[in-house]
Structure formats: C-alpha cells, structure tokens
Amino acid sequence: MRLAIMTVGKTHSGKTTFANRLAEALAGSIVVDQDLQAEFLNRNYPELLPEKGPNTIKYALTQTLVDHAVRNTGLHLIISNSNLGREARLEWLDYYRKHGFTTVLVFFNIPEDHLRIRIRESGRSTKIFRVSLTFDELLDRQKAAFPVLAPAEGEADHLFTVRLPDDTDSVIRKITGLMETGDGR
Numbered sequence: 001m002r003l004a005i006m007t008v009g010k011t012h013s014g015k016t017t018f019a020n021r022l023a024e025a026l027a028g029s030i031v032v033d034q035d036l037q038a039e040f041l042n043r044n045y046p047e048l049l050p051e052k053g054p055n056t057i058k059y060a061l062t063q064t065l066v067d068h069a070v071r072n073t074g075l076h077l078i079i080s081n082s083n084l085g086r087e088a089r090l091e092w093l094d095y096y097r098k099h100g101f102t103t104v105l106v107f108f109n110i111p112e113d114h115l116r117i118r119i120r121e122s123g124r125s126t127k128i129f130r131v132s133l134t135f136d137e138l139l140d141r142q143k144a145a146f147p148v149l150a151p152a153e154g155e156a157d158h159l160f161t162v163r164l165p166d167d168t169d170s171v172i173r174k175i176t177g178l179m180e181t182g183d184g185r
Contacts, residue, residue: 003076004096008083009108010142012118019080034081037061038128084146103156
C-alpha cells in the first residue's frame with residue numbers, strides 16, 4: 001500500500017513542519033513542497049513566471065515531480081501545499097487513487113488569530129512570492145478566495161484534522177498506523 005497524504009490549510013498553519021515530521025516517521029516517503037518550487041523558480045527563472053494569474057509553471061513543475069514519483073518510485077507522497085480549492089483537490093485525489101494510492105487529507109483548522117500571531121513571530125522568507133506580498137496579505141487573500149475550505153468527509157480515504165500544534169503527533173501516529181494495520185480501503 002502506498003499513501004498520498006495532502007495537507008489542506010492556510011499560510012502558517014503548520015503544513016510544512018508537519019510534512020517534514022511525517023516524512024521522518026513514515027519510512028519510504030517524500031515531501032513535495034510547492035513553496036520550494038516557487039522559491040526555485042523565482043530565484044532561477046523569473047522571466048518564465050506569469051505576471052498575473054495562476055503560477056502555471058509552478059503547478060507544472062509540481063505535476064512533473066509528482067508524476068515522476070508516482071510512476072518511477074515506490075514512495076509514499078506527502079504533498080505540502082495549501083490545497084484549499086476543493087475542485088483541484090478532488091482532481092489530485094482522483095489521480096492518486098487511479099494510481100493505486102490510499103488517500104489521506106490532513107486539514108489544518110487553526111484559528112485565524114493564531115495564524116496572525118504565527119505570521120508576526122515568523123522569520124519566514126517571502127521569496128516564494130512572485131509579487132511583493134506579505135504573509136498577512138496572503139492570509140487575507142486565502143480567506144477571501146476560500147471562505148469554506150474544510151474538506152468534506154469522503155473526499156479522501158482518511159481525513160484527519162489538526163486544530164492545535166499538539167494534535168500533530170497524534171495525527172502522525174494515526175497515519176503511520178495505517179501502514180501497520182494495512183487500513184487502505
């Protein structure tokens with residue numbers, strides 16, 4: 001059984017930290033982090049980035065990395081990006097199922113006031129952005145574009161929710177436990 005684990009959540013909700021900790025606990029896994037691709041493209045190929053609209057080259061790079069991992073490895077995939085749009089999320093989940101993966105969504109349902117505090121306390125680089133933007137502005141954009149972002153029961157084979165930072169350890173144990181029990185629906 002191979003797992004495809006997708007994070008769902010707004011900026012500074014803990015998705016990247018969670019993904020990296022899960023990768024340490026889940027043998028044979030890889031994190032595909034879209035922020036790393038964004039920073040790579042911004043630094044090395046700024047001329048290729050669209051001035052407005054969706055960052056299609058970033059999405060194409062993510063798709064290429066995922067396709068390679070799906071077709072040429074036996075790794076579990078941990079997809080660490082916001083995955084806030086339900087339609088796109090469902091397309092990815094369908095893609096993973098068609099390739100034999102058991103799908104897992106981890107929803108980071110962190111209160112906005114906590115996210116604002118994390119943003120203020122963070123030293124995180126804004127080099128992932130194509131345009132001049134702060135993380136507060138990104139959070140405002142996410143809130144406006146995705147007023148309801150909670151995944152619905154049944155979107156994935158398994159759905160876990162992180163409401164507090166302390167929840168991450170139990171969610172990691174539950175996900176690694178799927179491999180031990182073989183609960184891959």
